[in-house]
Amino acid sequence: IKEIEQIREEIKKLEEQQKADEEKLKSEEKKRNDFLAEEEARKKRYEEIDASIEKEKEKLKNKELELQKVKKLYEDTENARLKNENDLKIANKEIEDNKIILEKTNAEIKKLNEDIETAIKNKEKLEKEKQEIAYTKEDAIKEIIELIEREKYELTIMDITDKIDNFTYNKNNKILNSIAKEIKSILPNITENVDGYKMIVPENFRENIENRFGKFGNTKSINKNKDEDDYREY
Numbered sequence: 001i002k003e004i005e006q007i008r009e010e011i012k013k014l015e016e017q018q019k020a021d022e023e024k025l026k027s028e029e030k031k032r033n034d035f036l037a038e039e040e041a042r043k044k045r046y047e048e049i050d051a052s053i054e055k056e057k058e059k060l061k062n063k064e065l066e067l068q069k070v071k072k073l074y075e076d077t078e079n080a081r082l083k084n085e086n087d088l089k090i091a092n093k094e095i096e097d098n099k100i101i102l103e104k105t106n107a108e109i110k111k112l113n114e115d116i117e118t119a120i121k122n123k124e125k126l127e128k129e130k131q132e133i134a135y136t137k138e139d140a141i142k143e144i145i146e147l148i149e150r151e152k153y154e155l156t157i158m159d160i161t162d163k164i165d166n167f168t169y170n171k172n173n174k175i176l177n178s179i180a181k182e183i184k185s186i187l188p189n190i191t192e193n194v195d196g197y198k199m200i201v202p203e204n205f206r207e208n209i210e211n212r213f214g215k216f217g218n219t220k221s222i223n224k225n226k227d228e229d230d231y232r233e234y
Contacts, residue, residue: 031214042136049130053123060119067112074105140179141213143167145206154199157187186212 077098085091147167148160155163161184168180190208191198 038136046130049126052126056119056123056126060116060123063112063115063119067109070105070108070112074102077101135173135175137175137179140173140176141183141209143176144180144183145209148200148202148205151202154192154194154201156197156199157191160184160187160200183209 081091081094081098084094144164144167147163148155151163164180164184168176171177187200190200190205190212192201192204193199194201
């Protein structure tokens with residue numbers, strides 16, 4: 001009877017373990033699906049940006065063709081003036097006409113140059129936006145985790161805060177600054193008792209941060225606050 005009870009206990013433990021494993025598998029699958037969905041959205045945004053860049057390139061090409069046409073028109077006009085300059089009366093009239101055309105041409109050239117500069121600026125803006133989108137919350141979390149994991153000894157909250165601030169200083173990256181702010185806010189909750197002092201152990205830092213944000217750097221839920229232009233967890 002005792003052996004039967006032991007077997008029943010073993011079966012019960014195995015069933016509980018199986019249930020826990022199934023829950024863990026579901027959680028991991030959800031993380032994977034979320035990650036794939038995020039990758040798909042990012043890919044779509046890349047395609048949109050690339051399409052915009054191609055559109056701007058086409059506009060730039062058309063403007064250059066228009067500029068060539070205007071230059072050709074000006075050259076033809078000058079040739080016509082030179083051809084008829086023997087007739088002073090006609091030549092003088094053509095000179096006056098050509099002055100007007102030249103002024104108009106210069107105005108058109110100036111406008112085309114402005115359009116070209118605008119197209120170049122738009123292209124640079126889109127390229128910069130593409131680079132910013134490529135940097136994700138996952139990247140920011142991993143960078144900060146790796147920064148602290150390089151330390152060999154326990155650190156105080158102030159030590160961690162200083163290292164994160166030095167790392168993010170002058171990077172002007174909203175995502176990185178937002179994640180850094182979030183991580184600094186939870187430092188008091190992940191301290192450990194080391195020789196009677198509240199310290200943060202570098203080798204346990206990754207586990208503590210992943211318990212907060214999830215493995216693979218998947219944050220729980222962060223939205224952009226429209227009024228404060230900042231990222232906050234809700």
